[in-house]
Amino acid sequence: MKITKDLYQSSLALLTDFYQLTMAYAYWKSGKAEQEAVFNLFFRKNPFQGGFTLAAGLDYVIDFCRNFRFDKDDLEYLAEMKNSDGTPTFESAFMEYLEHMEFKCDLEAVEEGTVIFPHTPMVKVKGPLIQCQLLETPLLNIMNFQTLIATKAARITYAAKGDSVLEFGLRRAQGIDGALAASRASYIGGCSATSNVMAGKLFGIPVSGTHAHSWIMSFDTELEAFEAYADAFPDKCVFLVDTYDTINGIKNAIEVGKILRAKGKEMLGIRIDSGDLAYYSNIAREMLDTAGFPNAKIVASNDLDEQIITSLKIQEASIDIWGVGTKLVTAYDQPALGAVYKLSAIKNTEGKWEPKVKVSQQSIKINIPGEHNAIRFIRNGKAVADMIYLETEDLSKTSFTIIDPIDPTKRKKIMTKGLEQEKLLIPIFIAGQKVYERPNLGQIKENARRNLNLFDKAHKRLVNPHIYPVGLEESLYQLRTDLVFKMKNYDGEESNI
Amino acid sequence: MKITKDLYQSSLALLTDFYQLTMAYAYWKSGKAEQEAVFNLFFRKNPFQGGFTLAAGLDYVIDFCRNFRFDKDDLEYLAEMKNSDGTPTFESAFMEYLEHMEFKCDLEAVEEGTVIFPHTPMVKVKGPLIQCQLLETPLLNIMNFQTLIATKAARITYAAKGDSVLEFGLRRAQGIDGALAASRASYIGGCSATSNVMAGKLFGIPVSGTHAHSWIMSFDTELEAFEAYADAFPDKCVFLVDTYDTINGIKNAIEVGKILRAKGKEMLGIRIDSGDLAYYSNIAREMLDTAGFPNAKIVASNDLDEQIITSLKIQEASIDIWGVGTKLVTAYDQPALGAVYKLSAIKNTEGKWEPKVKVSQQSIKINIPGEHNAIRFIRNGKAVADMIYLETEDLSKTSFTIIDPIDPTKRKKIMTKGLEQEKLLIPIFIAGQKVYERPNLGQIKENARRNLNLFDKAHKRLVNPHIYPVGLEESLYQLRTDLVFKMKNYDGEESNI
Numbered sequence: 001m002k003i004t005k006d007l008y009q010s011s012l013a014l015l016t017d018f019y020q021l022t023m024a025y026a027y028w029k030s031g032k033a034e035q036e037a038v039f040n041l042f043f044r045k046n047p048f049q050g051g052f053t054l055a056a057g058l059d060y061v062i063d064f065c066r067n068f069r070f071d072k073d074d075l076e077y078l079a080e081m082k083n084s085d086g087t088p089t090f091e092s093a094f095m096e097y098l099e100h101m102e103f104k105c106d107l108e109a110v111e112e113g114t115v116i117f118p119h120t121p122m123v124k125v126k127g128p129l130i131q132c133q134l135l136e137t138p139l140l141n142i143m144n145f146q147t148l149i150a151t152k153a154a155r156i157t158y159a160a161k162g163d164s165v166l167e168f169g170l171r172r173a174q175g176i177d178g179a180l181a182a183s184r185a186s187y188i189g190g191c192s193a194t195s196n197v198m199a200g201k202l203f204g205i206p207v208s209g210t211h212a213h214s215w216i217m218s219f220d221t222e223l224e225a226f227e228a229y230a231d232a233f234p235d236k237c238v239f240l241v242d243t244y245d246t247i248n249g250i251k252n253a254i255e256v257g258k259i260l261r262a263k264g265k266e267m268l269g270i271r272i273d274s275g276d277l278a279y280y281s282n283i284a285r286e287m288l289d290t291a292g293f294p295n296a297k298i299v300a301s302n303d304l305d306e307q308i309i310t311s312l313k314i315q316e317a318s319i320d321i322w323g324v325g326t327k328l329v330t331a332y333d334q335p336a337l338g339a340v341y342k343l344s345a346i347k348n349t350e351g352k353w354e355p356k357v358k359v360s361q362q363s364i365k366i367n368i369p370g371e372h373n374a375i376r377f378i379r380n381g382k383a384v385a386d387m388i389y390l391e392t393e394d395l396s397k398t399s400f401t402i403i404d405p406i407d408p409t410k411r412k413k414i415m416t417k418g419l420e421q422e423k424l425l426i427p428i429f430i431a432g433q434k435v436y437e438r439p440n441l442g443q444i445k446e447n448a449r450r451n452l453n454l455f456d457k458a459h460k461r462l463v464n465p466h467i468y469p470v471g472l473e474e475s476l477y478q479l480r481t482d483l484v485f486k487m488k489n490y491d492g493e494e495s496n497i
Numbered sequence: 498m499k500i501t502k503d504l505y506q507s508s509l510a511l512l513t514d515f516y517q518l519t520m521a522y523a524y525w526k527s528g529k530a531e532q533e534a535v536f537n538l539f540f541r542k543n544p545f546q547g548g549f550t551l552a553a554g555l556d557y558v559i560d561f562c563r564n565f566r567f568d569k570d571d572l573e574y575l576a577e578m579k580n581s582d583g584t585p586t587f588e589s590a591f592m593e594y595l596e597h598m599e600f601k602c603d604l605e606a607v608e609e610g611t612v613i614f615p616h617t618p619m620v621k622v623k624g625p626l627i628q629c630q631l632l633e634t635p636l637l638n639i640m641n642f643q644t645l646i647a648t649k650a651a652r653i654t655y656a657a658k659g660d661s662v663l664e665f666g667l668r669r670a671q672g673i674d675g676a677l678a679a680s681r682a683s684y685i686g687g688c689s690a691t692s693n694v695m696a697g698k699l700f701g702i703p704v705s706g707t708h709a710h711s712w713i714m715s716f717d718t719e720l721e722a723f724e725a726y727a728d729a730f731p732d733k734c735v736f737l738v739d740t741y742d743t744i745n746g747i748k749n750a751i752e753v754g755k756i757l758r759a760k761g762k763e764m765l766g767i768r769i770d771s772g773d774l775a776y777y778s779n780i781a782r783e784m785l786d787t788a789g790f791p792n793a794k795i796v797a798s799n800d801l802d803e804q805i806i807t808s809l810k811i812q813e814a815s816i817d818i819w820g821v822g823t824k825l826v827t828a829y830d831q832p833a834l835g836a837v838y839k840l841s842a843i844k845n846t847e848g849k850w851e852p853k854v855k856v857s858q859q860s861i862k863i864n865i866p867g868e869h870n871a872i873r874f875i876r877n878g879k880a881v882a883d884m885i886y887l888e889t890e891d892l893s894k895t896s897f898t899i900i901d902p903i904d905p906t907k908r909k910k911i912m913t914k915g916l917e918q919e920k921l922l923i924p925i926f927i928a929g930q931k932v933y934e935r936p937n938l939g940q941i942k943e944n945a946r947r948n949l950n951l952f953d954k955a956h957k958r959l960v961n962p963h964i965y966p967v968g969l970e971e972s973l974y975q976l977r978t979d980l981v982f983k984m985k986n987y988d989g990e991e992s993n994i
Contacts, residue, residue: 015676017667017692019706026708026729032715039711077698083732129715136711140668141676170514171637172833174671175678179512179638182671195514201574209516211523214536214633214840217853218529218626232523235580244856244984275858326833335832336669336823343711356714359741361772487741 011071012064016137021078021090024130028094033130036347038371040121041139043339044364047151047331051465052455054154054448055114055122056185057146058428059438061107064138065429068103075099104432105131108373108425111439113150113188113448115455116424117470119405120374120388122147122339124425127432129346136341145178146185148337152306152328153189154452158460159306161313164321166208167191168301169329182329187441188448191324203441210236210271216243226256230267234260237267238299241284242274250284254291269297269320277302278317285318297321305332306462342367355479359487364406369483372476376454378420383454385412386424389473395421402471405480412469508568509561513634518575518587521627525591530627533844535868537618538636540836541861544648544828548962549952551651551945552611552619553682554643555925556935558604561635562926565600572596601929602628605870605922608936610647610685610945612952613921614967616902617871617885619644619836621922624929626843633838642675643682645834649803649825650686651949655957656803658810661818663705664688665798666826679826684938685945688821700938707733707768713740723753727764731757734764735796738781739771747781751788766794766817774799775814782815794818802829803959839864852976856984861903866980869973873951875917880951882909883921886970892918899968902977909966 027033046053070078075098081089105127110116122143125132157165167186173179183199193208194200200207211229219225226239237260241249250270257267270288272280277300288296300312301323309322326332344367345355355369371391377384387402389395398417404410428436439447458466472480524530543550567575572595578586602624607613619640622629654662664683670676680696690705691697697704708726716722723736734757738746747767754764767785769777774797785793797809798820806819823829841864842852852866868888874881884899886892895914901907925933936944955963969977 012673012695014695014698015667015673016694017665017706018694018697018704019692019708021694022706022730022733023708023712026712026726027715029729030725035715037715074698077694085732089730089733133711136709137668141670141673144669145671145675168514170512171634172641172835173638174642174827174832175674175676176509176512176638177672178642178675180672195516197513197515197518197574198509198511200515201511201571207515209514209519211516211520212633213855214630215520215523217840217855218524218532218534218843228527229523232526233519233586235582236519236586242857274862326835330671330827330832332832335671335827335829338669338823343714346715358710358714360739365771 011067011069011074012138013068013070013134014074014077015141016134020134020137023133025090025094027130027133028097033097034128036127037129037132037343038124038126038345039132039136039341040344040368040372041123041125041143041339041341042119042121043147043337044118045338046118047148047334047337048155049463050151050155051459051461051468052115052151052154053117053147054150054189054451055110055116055143055147056112056150056188057143057181058109058112058123060142060146060181061109061123061139062428062434062436062438064142065103065105065107065135066434068135070098070101101131102432103131103429104128105135105429106427106431107429109428110424111426111447112444113446113451114424115383115451117386117468119368120386120470121372121425124371124373126371140339140341144337144339146181147339148331148334149182149185149329150189150448152331153186153191154448155306155462156309156322156324156328157190159309159313159462160322163319164192165190166193166195166299166321166323167328168195168323168325170196172326173329179329184441186328188444190448205441210238211240213240213243216240222249223252223255226252227259230256230260234263234265238269238271238297239267240271240273242272242280246272246275246280247283250287254287254293257291257293257296267293267296269299271299271301271323273301277319278312278315281318282316299323301325303327310462344369345371355483357480357483357487359484366480366484368405368472368476369480370476374424376422376424377414377416378422378454379418381454382456383468384419385414385469385471387414387471387473388476390476390479393473393475401474402469403474403477404471405477408477410471412471508564508566508571509635510565510567510631511571511574512638513631517631517634520630522587522591524627524630525594530594531625533624534626534629534840535621535623535842536629536633536838537841537865537869538620538622538640538836538838539616539618540644540834541615542835543615544645544831544834545652546960547648547652548956548958548965549648549651550613550644551647551686551948552607552613552640552644553609553647553685554640554678555606555609555620557639557643557678558606558620558636559925559931559933559935561639562600562602562604562632563931565632567595567598598628599929600628600926601625602632602926603924603928604926606925607921608923608944609941610943610948611921612880612948614883614965616865617883617967618869618922621868621870623868637836637838641834641836643678644836645828645831646679646682646826647686647945649828650683650688651945652803652959653801653806653819653821653825654687656806656810656959657819660816661689662687663690663692663796663818663820664825665692665820665822667693669823670826676826681938683825685941687945702938707735708737710737710740713737719746720749720752723749724756727753727757731760731762735766735768735794736764737768737770739769739777743769743772743777744780747784751784751790754788754790754793764790764793766796768796768798768820770798774816775809775812778815779813796820798822800824807959841866842868852980854977854980854984856981863977863981865902865969865973866977867973871921873919873921874911874913875919875951876915878951879953880965881916882911882966882968884911884968884970885973887973887976890970890972898971899966900971900974901968902974905974907968909968
């Protein structure tokens with residue numbers, strides 16, 4: 001097992017659920033492998049009981065699709081699988097088919113940093129059934145996690161009301177790229193820096209950090225430790241003051257701050273990592289001000305999230321910079337988004353597209369059929385509503401009615417005059433060729449900022465947000481209803497609600 | 498950004514918090530880089546409000562340490578960092594020092610699959626201060642996550658009372674190795690297979706899976722879909738019955754089961770992925786039995802965890818195999834373990850080891866000083882107590898008193914006669930050389946099983962478990978108390994509780 005160095009050198013095609021491969025084989029056996037299909041990746045509820053979601057992960061999806069192929073050792077692994085009678089699970093002709101498989105789907109997606117809501121596709125894949133199917137698991141893995149963390153970061157930075165938020169989560173993150181992808185998504189969502197040096201190197205995110213308790217403990221006294229740190233980094237002194245006693249720590253920081261000043265340098269501030277942050281930050285502020293350090297910043301950390309930051313803000317804690325870790329990078333209160341990837345249309349043997357629904361006893365689990373897209377209506381820089389519509393829809397109409405996908409009594413009529421329209425899903429690959437020019441991470445972060453500004457603060461409220469209207473265009477709604485009735489067979493002998 | 502293929506080819510030395518590097522530099526500047534130190538990695542509370550923790554992750558730690566070095570591009574990245582006045586953050590002599598750094602620590606650890614409790618070190622690193630410090634973050638990242646998931650898996654398989662548990666979490670896991678490491682740790686903790694094909698390939702874990710709703714939806718009828726699947730995998734038919742209507746789905750599965758039987762094959766069973774699992778599994782059992790399929794298994798999935806499995810067991814649901822995903826691989830109810838890594842001793846300039854404590858206002862945050870290890874006392878195959886002791890302790894004594902690290906009124910006297918002793922931390926690296934023979938994953942899984950069997954079921958109870966006794970040997974307890982008193986300076990002018 002060579003996790004640290006060699007793991008990601010080979011293709012990631014096997015990073016999928018085994019049932020995708022058994023289905024792939026069975027599609028191939030049934031002559032359906034190349035039948036064209038449309039799948040949509042979407043989620044059903046905003047995370048964290050919030051009012052919005054911030055999309056992230058597309059850049060990884062692009063990499064995944066570009067590298068999509070079965071390598072020799074992947075095929076060798078599959079070839080070794082046996083049935084109970086000792087025959088190979090997969091015929092050798094199928095292995096050859098996999099060996100020569102090239103990604104040739106159309107893929108549309110919302111750009112990273114786009115605010116998105118339940119039921120709207122974040123990614124749409126159209127292509128050979130077998131390829132669409134094999135992409136399901138990795139696309140979900142990538143989009144679920146990064147979207148979750150970007151959203152969490154947007155909530156936390158919203159709570160910080162413009163203060164700088166630093167992401168410190170590497171040590172508690174779920175695995176190596178659980179950390180790296182989280183650093184990237186956190187930066188997109190609004191954090192200003194990360195502690196993760198590799199994320200800094202790979203993604204160009206600013207890195208941040210000074211010293212830990214162990215630094216202090218490795219010296220005989222805290223004062224010596226602060227002095228030694230100031231010698232090494234006269235320009236970057238943020239002293240961690242709570243190793244032994246916070247008040248004494250602040251006194252020692254001030255003492256070294258004065259030594260620095262005598263040398264023409266200024267300490268940047270102090271950090272408090274334990275105890276009552278409201279209480280100690282206010283004491284620290286007063287001590288620093290009194291000692292002539294009104295510009296020294298106070299950094300706070302210790303299991304912070306958007307709720308605790310809000311509470312500290314209400315208590316008027318004197319905190320300038322927020323270090324967040326575990327609660328951000330693991331999305332502690334809801335560590336999975338729960339996006340799904342559903343077949344919505346398939347081309348039948350006569351070459352005609354058939355829309356598809358999966359019926360469920362839970363209404364929220366009924367997917368949206370057909371090939372659809374979504375558009376955002378904007379008035380004077382503020383988003384008014386999103387409409388999910390069939391690709392065949394005429395978007396130049398002067399009015400639309402949208403219907404809530406769960407509660408058909410909730411409808412909204414939209415007069416398009418004077419409204420800007422922003423298409424949410426845009427082409428990324430056409431027939432397997434990338435047609436999308438990737439923005440850099442700074443542009444993605446700016447897109448997130450712009451997107452979040454489109455929405456009224458009522459939708460961004462952390463608790464009990466105002467629900468932003470997203471609906472199915474009437475004819476799409478009707479199509480879905482008809483299909484569900486047909487599948488549920490209410491005219492048949494016995495049927496279930 | 499090349500996440501999928503090239504990310505893990507370079508060294509992982511930069512997979513650390515930036516403050517580890519600033520401290521490393523400052524240690525080097527202060528002449529302390531090679532000063533010898535001891536750090537311990539431990540956690541303070543069992544996860545999930547449970548009574549035990551199952552260690553995992555050591556194999557990754559070994560890989561990390563063996564590959565530990567700063568590559569050329571790592572150093573180039575660091576060399577580009579600048580102070581506010583434009584001078585380089587790190588002197589070039591320091592870069593040279595990093596370039597030639599070779600891992601030369603002693604490292605001891607508990608083996609994977611060991612049951613472990615709060616305060617006991619899971620990993621102990623002894624070596625140059627600078628190296629110990631640089632290892633902190635990656636070791637925490639690895640051990641925190643895998644230990645968390647192995648523990649969760651042990652709880653879930655405990656709830657399943659011997660039934661097979663399959664891990665299905667890839668699509669909701671936190672990143673790529675958030676999934677892979679979780680599959681591995683889940684297998685160690687007791688799962689019998691994974692859906693993650695790459696985890697199967699890399700780690701040799703059995704893979705499992707049949708088909709999804711999309712398989713059914715790609716055919717005109719469910720019956721056709723089942724028939725086509727049975728054609729491709731006559732030996733491996735587990736039919737997913739809830740795409741449209743669960744009862745009809747079971748009828749269709751039975752129909753295809755009869756076709757298979759006519760060809761001399763047996764369907765393995767059915768899977769239910771939604772709706773009331775207790776209700777539908779019992780109906781399914783009755784229908785399958787009546788139709789002559791008493792051996793067909795019923796697989797259930799849909800947001801299962803140990804609590805829901807326990808509830809379904811109490812309701813006498815007819816479920817034979819449990820598919821668990823999100824709640825397992827993200828450790829949904831507690832997605833981070835919170836282990837820490839603390840300096841416990843340092844060799845002073847006279848070559849004498851000095852024990853160290855970090856004092857805190859929260860008593861649980863006071864670490865255990867000195868170079869210590871832990872031993873488990875076992876009577877007739879059952880663990881009696883764990884003792885944390887100074888390496889200088891004489892283990893041949895006939896009795897020990899252990900004291901709870903938090904509440905000194907909780908003590909236990911241990912007469913060693915007739916007790917087996919199992920040392921928990923064993924040597925992995927000595928002076929940077931691996932001395933540990935790695936077990937394979939099957940052996941690790943067996944070690945976990947053996948370890949879990951050492952403990953009374955009262956400690957494994959999912960809710961309100963009986964607390965297993967773990968204490969500090971008296972003289973270690975006394976050392977800690979003395980150091981805390983000294984640090985808190987109760988004899989000084991003004992001191993705080």
